[in-house]
Amino acid sequence: MDKALAYIQTHKCAILKASQKFDIPYATLYNRFHGISIERNSHRPPLLSVQLEKKLIEVACKLAENGNGWTKSKFLQVASLLVGKPEKGLSDKWWKDLKLRHPDVRAIENKRKDTHKKIDEVEEGN
DSSP, rough: OOHHHHHHHHOOOOHHHHHTTOOOOHHHHHHTTTTTOOOOOOOOOSSHHHHHHHHHHHHHHHHHHTTTOOOOOHHHHHHHHHHHTTTOOOOOHHHHHHHHHHGGGGBBBBBTTOOOOHHHHHHTTT
């Protein structure tokens, strides 16, 4: 990138020519040459704080121990209320990411029932 910018300035050539010579996308080189900064935030802030997620999981675990286990849909419903998006709900991607952040979510079982299905098995119909 620096070589391409120097080439444009020393040879007084067009940005398009330099972008082709140095194999850099035209828009990228144009923006850099003109000082246009495009800030990207590739990591959106989490919908729920870490503390709130942990508290939600604790509540679900306690309910499961008392025989009132949550299904995936119930968990998503409660979480979407906490986020403030009850009408839209949370996505399956959010659910999968939650399980990656908190592997113990998979093990929440309804302790007083004979089936002992895991929380995500109930929704998937296994």
